[in-house]
Amino acid sequence: MAITLKVNGRAHTVVAEPETALLYVLRNDLKLKGARFGCGMGQCGACTVLLDGKPVQSCDLPLSAAAGKSITTVEGLAQNGKLHPLQQAFIEEQAAQCGYCATGIIMTAKALLDANPRATDAEIRSALKGNLCRCGTHHRILRAIQRAALAMRK
Amino acid sequence: MASAGTQPRKLPGSLNANRRLDRWLRVNRDGTVTVFPGKVEIGQGILTALTQIVAEELDVALERIRLAPTDTSYSPDEGMTSGSQSITDGGTALRYAAAETRDLLLQRAAAKLGVSLEQLAVADGVITARSGGSATYWDLASDDLLAREATAEIAPKPASQHTIIGKPAPRRDIPAKVSGTPIYVHDLELPGMLHGRIVRPPSYEARLAGLDEAEVRGLQGVVKVVRDGSFLGVVAEREEQAIRALTRLKRIARWEEATQLPESDARFLYRETSEDTVISEKHDAAAAARKAKTLEAEYTRPYTAHAALGPSCAVARLEDGRYTVWTHSQGVFPLRRDLAPVLGVEEKRVTVIHMDGAGCYGHNGADDAALDAALLARAVPGRPVRVQWMREDEFHWEPYGPTMAVKLKGDLDARGNIVGWTEDIWSNSHSTRPNGLGGVNLLAAWHLAHPHKPSPPRNPPLPGGGSHRNAIPIYEFPNERVTNRLVKRMPVRVSALRALGATANVFAIESFMDELAAAAGADPVEFRLRHLKDPRARAVIETVAAKAGWRKGEKGDGTRGRGIGFARYKNGACYVAEIVEVEAGNEIAVKRVWAAIDAGLVINPDGLVNQTEGGIIQAASWALKEAIQYDRSRILTSTWTDYPILTFEESPVVEVTIVNRPDEPPLGAGEGTQGPTVAAIANAIFNAMGARLRDLPFTRDRVLAALA
Numbered sequence: 093m094a095i096t097l098k099v100n101g102r103a104h105t106v107v108a109e110p111e112t113a114l115l116y117v118l119r120n121d122l123k124l125k126g127a128r129f130g131c132g133m134g135q136c137g138a139c140t141v142l143l144d145g146k147p148v149q150s151c152d153l154p155l156s157a158a159a160g161k162s163i164t165t166v167e168g169l170a171q172n173g174k175l176h177p178l179q180q181a182f183i184e185e186q187a188a189q190c191g192y193c194a195t196g197i198i199m200t201a202k203a204l205l206d207a208n209p210r211a212t213d214a215e216i217r218s219a220l221k222g223n224l225c226r227c228g229t230h231h232r233i234l235r236a237i238q239r240a241a242l243a244m245r246k
Numbered sequence: 247m248a249s250a251g252t253q254p255r256k257l258p259g260s261l262n263a264n265r266r267l268d269r270w271l272r273v274n275r276d277g278t279v280t281v282f283p284g285k286v287e288i289g290q291g292i293l294t295a296l297t298q299i300v301a302e303e304l305d306v307a308l309e310r311i312r313l314a315p316t317d318t319s320y321s322p323d324e325g326m327t328s329g330s331q332s333i334t335d336g337g338t339a340l341r342y343a344a345a346e347t348r349d350l351l352l353q354r355a356a357a358k359l360g361v362s363l364e365q366l367a368v369a370d371g372v373i374t375a376r377s378g379g380s381a382t383y384w385d386l387a388s389d390d391l392l393a394r395e396a397t398a399e400i401a402p403k404p405a406s407q408h409t410i411i412g413k414p415a416p417r418r419d420i421p422a423k424v425s426g427t428p429i430y431v432h433d434l435e436l437p438g439m440l441h442g443r444i445v446r447p448p449s450y451e452a453r454l455a456g457l458d459e460a461e462v463r464g465l466q467g468v469v470k471v472v473r474d475g476s477f478l479g480v481v482a483e484r485e486e487q488a489i490r491a492l493t494r495l496k497r498i499a500r501w502e503e504a505t506q507l508p509e510s511d512a513r514f515l516y517r518e519t520s521e522d523t524v525i526s527e528k529h530d531a532a533a534a535a536r537k538a539k540t541l542e543a544e545y546t547r548p549y550t551a552h553a554a555l556g557p558s559c560a561v562a563r564l565e566d567g568r569y570t571v572w573t574h575s576q577g578v579f580p581l582r583r584d585l586a587p588v589l590g591v592e593e594k595r596v597t598v599i600h601m602d603g604a605g606c607y608g609h610n611g612a613d614d615a616a617l618d619a620a621l622l623a624r625a626v627p628g629r630p631v632r633v634q635w636m637r638e639d640e641f642h643w644e645p646y647g648p649t650m651a652v653k654l655k656g657d658l659d660a661r662g663n664i665v666g667w668t669e670d671i672w673s674n675s676h677s678t679r680p681n682g683l684g685g686v687n688l689l690a691a692w693h694l695a696h697p698h699k700p701s702p703p704r705n706p707p708l709p710g711g712g713s714h715r716n717a718i719p720i721y722e723f724p725n726e727r728v729t730n731r732l733v734k735r736m737p738v739r740v741s742a743l744r745a746l747g748a749t750a751n752v753f754a755i756e757s758f759m760d761e762l763a764a765a766a767g768a769d770p771v772e773f774r775l776r777h778l779k780d781p782r783a784r785a786v787i788e789t790v791a792a793k794a795g796w797r798k799g800e801k802g803d804g805t806r807g808r809g810i811g812f813a814r815y816k817n818g819a820c821y822v823a824e825i826v827e828v829e830a831g832n833e834i835a836v837k838r839v840w841a842a843i844d845a846g847l848v849i850n851p852d853g854l855v856n857q858t859e860g861g862i863i864q865a866a867s868w869a870l871k872e873a874i875q876y877d878r879s880r881i882l883t884s885t886w887t888d889y890p891i892l893t894f895e896e897s898p899v900v901e902v903t904i905v906n907r908p909d910e911p912p913l914g915a916g917e918g919t920q921g922p923t924v925a926a927i928a929n930a931i932f933n934a935m936g937a938r939l940r941d942l943p944f945t946r947d948r949v950l951a952a953l954a
Contacts, residue, residue: 112486120441120485125433126426130555131637132489135886138555166426175425182424186416186852189860190289190605191423192556198424220894224886226555227289227605228863230897232856 095159099124100168110156115139117155118165126166126195130224137223140196141165147203149222166195169202178202181240182233189227197223201237209245213238257398259338260284264322265395270343271300273351273387277371279304280312284324285336287419288576289605290916291853292332294417298849299337302410303344303402305368306383313418316600318578326577326679328608328742329710330819330914333849337912345400350391355381405847405908412908414852419602431574431601432559436630439561440469441485442622443492445478446639447693449503449880450739454478456500462491471495472625475695479622481631492636505879508737512546512649512941515672520731525708526718533724534666536659541765543654545754547942548873549738550647551889556604557635558611558644562619564627569596573616574603576679581613583682588691588698589620607864609679609741610644611635614689621690638884643689646874647743648674650713652754657725662766664777666725669755673713674736675703676746705732706746710816716748716921719755720814721777738876744861745815745920749868752813752921753928753942760809760929761938769798770810770929780814782844785905786823787812789842793903794825800933805830806837807934811926815918820845821905822918824862826898826926830935833946836866836898836927841919843902846910857916859900865923867892871943 096105097114099122106121113132118124118141127150130138134149141150142164150158169176178198181187188194197220204211204219211219216237225233256262264270264284272280281300287293297311314321324336348368355373356363358381365376371383405412422429447454454476462471462480467487472479480495482488508514561572569589575581578598586593598616606612619633635643650673657666678700680687685701692700705712714730743749763773771791778784790796790810800808812823821844827837839862848854871890875882883889924942932938937952 108484109486116485119433123435124426125428125430128430128432128556129634130557131886133637133885135637136555166424170425175421179424183416183420186420186856188289188417188420188423189291189856190555190603191420192289192430192554192604194424195426217894217897223894224555224891225894226553226607226864226891228860228867228892228897229856230863230892230894231859231900234894234897 095155097158097163098161099163100165108155111154113151114153114155114158115150118150124165124167128192128195137196137200138193140199140223142199142203145203145206147200166198176202177243178237178240181236181243185232185236185239187229187232187236189229193223193225197225197233201240205241205244209241211241257396258342260322260324260335261339261342261396261398264339267343267347267392267394267396269322270340271347271392273347273383273391275384275387277384278310278312279306280314281340282314282321283316283336284322285327285332286316286576286600287602288327290857291417291850292327293419294415295333295849295853296337296340297418298410298415299340300344302408303341304348306371308410308415310371316578318582318598323579326580328576330815330916330918333912334914337849341402342398342400343396345402346396346398347392349400351383351386354386358386408908411847411849412851415850417853429602430556431561431572431603432556432634434561434572434601434632436561436563439630439632440481440483440626441488442479442481442619442631442633443488443636444618444633444639445480445492445495445499446643447476448501451506452476452501452503454499455502458498459495461498462494465491465494470625472622474621475693475697477621477690477693479618481622481626503879506737507876507878510876512548512651515649515651515733518733518735520672520733523730524727525714525730526726526728528724528726530724536665537657538660539658539765541656541761543758543761543940545652545750545757545940547650547750547753549649549740550743550868550872551641551874551883552607552610552644552743553889553891554604554606554610554640557637557640558615559603559632559634560616560619561630561632562616562623563630564623567591567595569620569623571596571598571616571620572601573598573612574601574606575612575616576606576609580679580681581616584680584686584688585617585620588617588686588688589624607744608647611640613680614643617688617690641883641885641889642881643739645678645739645741648676648713648740650747650750652750654754654758656758656762658762658766662768664721664723664762667719667723669717669728670731671714671717671747671751672731672733673747674733674740675705676712676740676742677704677706678741703734703736709818711747713747715746715816716751716813718817720780720783720817722779723777745917748813748815748917749865749920749924752811753924756811756813756922756925757928757940760932771796772798774810774812782821783814786821786842786844789903789905790823790825790840793842793901794840796825802934804935807930809926809929809933811922811924811929813918813921815914819914820918822922824919824922824926826923826930828927828930828934830931830949834870834931834944834949835896836870839898839900839923841900841902842905843915843918844905844907845915846913847908848904848906849912851904854904854915855902858902858919861917861919862900862923863892863897865920866898866927869924869927869942869944873943
């Protein structure tokens, strides 16, 4: 069936079963590859996108639950060709090894910093509860989020 | 001219096996240089380091370097990207190839400008003669420039002249990876691409006994159900349709299973037949006679998963009798050698192309997924098929890091010096990668109606070693006997996990050094230095002790404590010493880690620090949490809930110090932290609360048992 989604400010109509996980539609129909498949069970956070500003795991979110809401993916963060401060901070801190977890973490961090621009180290760590990193880049990622928070407050 | 039968001269690094310069480099007329690496990016930053090497030796800006994807149709065959060897193999080859390329360009410039070589200087590809006149690489380059064998006679620059090597360079791949730009094989889109999933058996030896696939064939979007013996897969138009068909097939397939897994304790290894080799033996009767006290201990590690964050993925296409396979394998050439016989074609009819994947940390499902995709592609000629494993496929079927057991016996003299050391290690092989040697090491090949047998397991020889990697202590003991007991039967699928046997061996040796130090009433830092002559080994220990503010004889307070761990990786690569601070609450928490690393000449210091921090945090996760669970027939670990890893709330603060030695050759450094981290955590727990943990992982139950 045809379902209309609002992704990064634009409306898209896709034909898929309503129980299809949003992740597959983002990646395969809309060709937005920034949200990544990690577990399909909402346990690792690699597929995190924002739904009305709140982080959700798109791998187990049915399309029907996303319809009519505003969806933001990592591709929607850059403004006028300029990367979001979080993306910029990840580059400045070199906060990636394989990078597979990075986009999901950036989306979770964006939701946190939008709501709490002065998040403490403990609050950032807690917000990232649902995001796993296997390469052990935690240390740099935390530093990058702090750096972005500072830049966003300026 | 060399006469027939004469061995060609040995060339440095991977140049030896790939001797033509144009296999490595191309100078383009548009002001760029293309590098053809045989080593692949697996999140370790190798490609950035290789571009630094080429830019340095050629005297061009980093921005001019382009990288060609590693592809069996044109790239040099550098085997596997593994064992912390990419800088020493591929980096060395490119250092010499680039130095020689620069010299060839200078010769052309000298001829064109009518001056001698000594008159010329290069800046960013522009060659200038002292007397005036200039030429650029881009004008001088031609197709035949590098159409020749390397001589390796042009020496690379000494460290004193380095302006790019040794300076932090930003990773080339990070902007794409944080922007969501397609870069992983998982993101590859080809016209007409279909989606596949594999229905794996419920356990290792299970046979597909019955399946009525008609109802699945009728599901929306299903293009093909592929069944060959016990290999079962499905191809569909859309990804979610493939997953729906997979779920249905799982429900209706009937399997015959066997009970054949070992008990869930590494000690089962003691009862297995093993091939025993004494790998180190030293005798000093006078020292042995001074023995005053003997200690014995036993250490184990469980099966440990690579647990890549992104399950394995590949895309394959069969067209006009030729296969093209896109993969995140660590070795496109070795993979091709195993793919061809299964697909029943000559190697030259298979092209394997590397693309980035999620970090793998060794041999995971990447190669297996490549065969899966090729087998499904064979069923739908002309259409590319993308296969991604589900999370539970990865947990159930990846080859784990082997379980190991190490027994140690140490003799102290009355002054607290070690006068005798006896060590026995039990392990499977740590290397069952695809290699085209006497079998096929790809999962699906074993399940086909006409199955292929796996290749015999190999144990890479010392000094690098496999199960016995780092088994020989680098401390100086007058009496020593180290026996490697290689268990050939592999009831659980195993292969290379970052650091191979070094993790368990260093854990055992460094824990036991602490136990002996305690028995001798000595400070663990001083005790190590007392038994260590190598000045570079001593320097990393002294550096980390100073950075951490280690106080001689410091003791924990019952909940907090610190411990040290040290090793020289492979007894020949980088030196790492670490001090770890732990806190015992409900669980053991690693709060802070100080590390000192000597990797010789460092190409990209920030890359080295990133790898070192990552290795430490990953090893802390292994130490505190990780073990594959299984019963006598099935692997029980299926999800991240079954296999928790270190989270952001639990990750330590890490401080890495590089002991820089730019005049020494570069030493492999991607895996050097694994053993020292695990050992330092064990030693810190003992320091904190007097509990000696000898079985990994260090869970709450184990701490309580050790305290009881």
